[in-house]
Amino acid sequence: MxxxxxxxxxxxxxxxxxxxxxxxxxxxxxxxxxxxxxxxxxxxxxxxxxxxxxxxxxxxxxxxxxxxxxxxxxxxxxxxxxxxxxxxxxxxxxxxxxxxxxxxxxxxxxxxxxxxxxxxxxxxxxxxxxxxxxxxxxxxxxxxxxxxxxxxxxxxxxxxxxxxxxxxxxxxxxxxxxxxxxxPDGELVDELGTARVLREGNDVTLVALARMVPMALEAAEALAAAGISVEVIDLRSLVPLDTRTLLGSVTKTSRLFTVEENPRLIGWGAEISSIVAEELFWDLDGPIVRITTPHIPLPAADELEDLAIPSVQRIVETVRRSAG
Amino acid sequence: MEIDTPTRLSLYREMVRARYFEQRAYDLFIEGLLKGTTHLGLGQEAVAAGFAAAMREGDMTYCTYRGHNHTLLRGAPMDALMGELLGRANGICGGKGGSMHLTDVTKGAMGSYAIVGAHLPIAAGAAWAAQVRGTDQASVCFFGDGTTNIGAFHEALNIAAVWSLPVVFVCENNLYMEYTPIGDVIAVEHPAADRAPAYGLEGIIVDGNDVDAVYETALRALARARRGEGPSLIEAKTYRHGGHSRADPAKYRPSAEVEEWMKRDPIVLYRDRLLALAVEVGDLDQIEAEALAEVDHATELTKATPPPDVAGLMTEVWADGGSAWRN
The missing domain is CATH 3.40.50.970 (Thiamin diphosphate (ThDP)-binding fold, Pyr/PP domains)
Structure with a gap:
């Protein structure tokens, strides 16, 4: 290793x-x-x-x-x-x-x-x-x-x-x-189309991708301190899409939040939300919430860009507001 | 070079096969059996026949939506091409391609590409693989005069020249980019040949209605490619007998120009040449009769073939044969 x-x-x-x-x-x-x-x-x-x-x-x-x-x-x-x-x-x-x-x-x-x-x-x-x-x-x-x-x-x-x-x-x-x-040492070959549950939890599911994954994990830690048990899923691959892992998690937690870096409209979380709404509607305890960059081009200045992209703080606040 | 008589007869036969096949495609469109659109290469058969004769097994043809000729003359079975045009179960692409996407990889017909310019870098990439793997394959990429104004043309020409790739780029200059005279949209006289020096290449112009000239030019360019001396850019001057596509009656062309070019029909020209070379007229008549019989057979066979199995709709998105995007 x-x-x-x-x-x-x-x-x-x-x-x-x-x-x-x-x-x-x-x-x-x-x-x-x-x-x-x-x-x-x-x-x-x-x-x-x-x-x-x-x-x-x-x-x-x-x-x-x-x-x-x-x-x-x-x-x-x-x-x-x-x-x-x-x-x-x-x-x-x-x-x-x-x-x-x-x-x-x-x-x-x-x-x-x-x-x-x-x-x-x-x-x-x-x-x-x-x-x-x-x-x-x-x-x-x-x-x-x-x-x-x-x-x-x-x-x-x-x-x-x-x-x-x-x-x-x-x-x-x-x-x-x-x-x-x-x-790990040696040859490493993974499998496309497999999501990973990186943190187990019971209250809400946070599904994230790429840079939003470490942010979701950090947010989950903060939310745990506030008494909210968060399950974090790293999708890893959008096509093929591991809906089995996703649906399994939401069946357990009954709440879903997506954390997406893309601008709002037709981000990958929209498809995820659609699948969960269609297939697990009666298991949900509340609305699916998407945490995304607003529907704007990304700006350059530190303060503006940081405000645009989902942050740990925004994830924590959104989950607390919606699921607290 | 002296082209022997069997080769000449073969060049004639291939041009006639292409001509009759496309004339039949036109008729079937009028009958309502061929849907969508077609972009016929009627009048441009000498380019397809000359190159196909010069290419070897393993060489790769990349062509455009005006690609019936090229695909057929590399050896794709006529009935399977007819089946694809008519959307039948015997179609070479199972009905998923259509007129603009005829492909027969087993014959080196690597696809008909319908977005102008896209296949130039793809053909260069196939040639790059030949270079990396040390094969003696060459790829040949056919495109129209309008393609010389799109970015992919310039990206492909540049990298092919810089990397000395075994690819032959063939501009079929039929004088019109869709409905507009090519002269209206370029700042030079020759759309391809005059751009060649920008990539360190010789600007080669050939009479695209003289199949012997095309054949000899093709042999030279392919030999250069196989020697590792890099790409060629050839401009073949030719003429569309019809419009850009089925929707185009081509009324924008001066009638004197059309008449002049119709006199230079590559098949008529070559028939006269062969007769002057003492080929028996009966031999030519027989070639024509055989080609017509082949087209008739392909047409009847296709008309009697049902549409594709609907199960094919959801197959071959992925290499596992299926289309699943989730578990």
């Missing part, structure tokens, strides 16, 4: 899979010689060489299109988009081409590829480098969507994403890069 940062866990997951399978290759802007602008790919060029780890021009359509074509011809490529906001520049390739081609060809084309991208706010980067866009990808049939919250999950879920025969969009939260966590 070693303590690793979330940032180093990305490189470890990539290295583990590149070591195992020579079909795994990595391209993106500044991923090779520079080791990634967030240093998530440091050392991979030196270890695996320039054929398998390659810098691209600033050409997101080329990056995503090239990994699609490469996946059609025998590779298992990983493409990095430096910021998830840049998905907007290649959304045609991602949604019209990568997501749909298997279905439209009735299974003739298999696309074992991963798009890794730095996601989320909190770094004061302003509205074009801070968005939480998991729900965009979740809305498109044919994409799997993963967003880990811990270093161990980064390694295991990235390995699972690379081994998966379908296209996976892998969201790395940029505010989590420096956090540390225990990562």
């Amino acid at each position: 070693a303590e690793l940062t979330y940032r180093d866990a990305v490189a470890r997951g990539l290295a583990q899979e590149m070591e195992r399978d020579e079909r795994v290759v990595l391209i993106g802007e500044d991923v090779a010689k520079a080791g990634g602008v967030f240093k998530t790919t440091a050392g991979l060029l030196e270890r695996f060489g320039p054929t398998r780890v390659r810098d691209t021009p600033i050409s997101e359509e080329a990056i995503t299109g090239m990994i699609m074509g490469a996946a059609m011809n025998g590779l298992r490529p990983v493409g990095e988009l430096m910021f998830s906001d840049f998905l907007a520049t290649c959304w045609d390739i991602v949604t019209n081409q990568i997501a749909k081609t298997r279905y439209m060809t009735n299974g003739q084309v298999e696309l074992p590829l991963v798009i890794r991208t730095a996601n989320g706010g909190g770094a004061r980067f302003g509205g074009q480098h801070s968005q939480s866009l998991e729900n965009w990808a979740m809305a498109v049939p044919g994409l799997k969507v993963v967003a880990p919250s811990s270093p161990a999950d980064v390694v295991g879920l990235l390995a699972a994403a690379i081994r998966d025969p379908d296209p996976v969009v892998f969201f790395e939260h940029k505010m989590l890069f420096p956090i540390k966590g225990e990562v």
Whole structure:
């Protein structure tokens, strides 16, 4: 067991899979010689060489299109988009081409590829480098969507994403890069579509993703002191979605709160709420409450951005007000 | 180079097969059996036939919604293509693709892409995989003149050139981007060839209605790709006999221009050339009769085939064959 940062866990997951399978290759802007602008790919060029780890021009359509074509011809490529906001520049390739081609060809084309991208706010980067866009990808049939919250999950879920025969969009939260966590030694392979109950409780269920997970855990601690027993679920993956774990928890607690970094409208929690309302309506003791960023672009200044994104304090206050 | 007679007859046969197939598709649309839309390559068969003849097994074709010709001439079975056009159970994509998405991976027809420009980086990526894996495959990417104004064209050309990828980009310049003359929307004379120097490539122009010329140009570009010398960008000058799609009567084209190009119909031109080369007219008549019989057979077989099984609606979103997104 070693303590690793979330940032180093990305490189470890990539290295583990590149070591195992020579079909795994990595391209993106500044991923090779520079080791990634967030240093998530440091050392991979030196270890695996320039054929398998390659810098691209600033050409997101080329990056995503090239990994699609490469996946059609025998590779298992990983493409990095430096910021998830840049998905907007290649959304045609991602949604019209990568997501749909298997279905439209009735299974003739298999696309074992991963798009890794730095996601989320909190770094004061302003509205074009801070968005939480998991729900965009979740809305498109044919994409799997993963967003880990811990270093161990980064390694295991990235390995699972690379081994998966379908296209996976892998969201790395940029505010989590420096956090540390225990990562088991040896090969680590997790399972997509499995949520984790990170804290058990009886009164309310808090379901969260990525950076909202540590916040939910901290809020649960504070709420425990106030006499509210909180169960915290880390969804980890939006597609496939582990509704069994979610519904099991809400059956027990009868209250659900979602903690989402995305802006309010059609955030992933809306789908979660819909499923729970439809399938567990008579088990609920109160309304489902969504804790989200307001429906605004993210601002840059410390005070404004902190106010926009859900905080531990906002989670605690919302739960106390609604379930206290 | 001297092209031998069997190859020439084969080039003729393939152009005629494509012509008759697409004319039948048009007729079936009028009959109401072909739904949605179609983008016919009538008049552009020489580009498809010349390249298909120059490509080898393992090479990969990427084409557009105007892709019936390319998919058929790489060897996709005509009846399965007809089935896809008519939305029947024998369709090559099970009825999930339609006219704009014909694909036969087993023949290297890697898909028909209907968002302009998208398949250029995809074709480059397939070529990149060939480079990484050390195969001698090349990929060939066909697109129209209008594509030269979209970002993906430039992103793909640049990275393919910088990485020396074994990909051949073929612009079928039929003079119109949908309904607008290409000259109205570019600042240079030749939409593809004049952009080539920006990527360190030679601007190659070929008469796209001369199948021999296309075939020779294709052989040269594919050989260059296999030698590891990088991509080519070829502009094939050609002409659509009809409109952009089924909804377009193409009234915006001057009639003198249309007449001039109809005289340059690639099949008529090649028939005359073959006869001048002392090919027996009976041989050509036989090729035409056989092609017509093949189209008739594909049509009758497809008309007698039921619609796809509705169970297929929910299959093949994922590699496990299904479409489940939750447990």
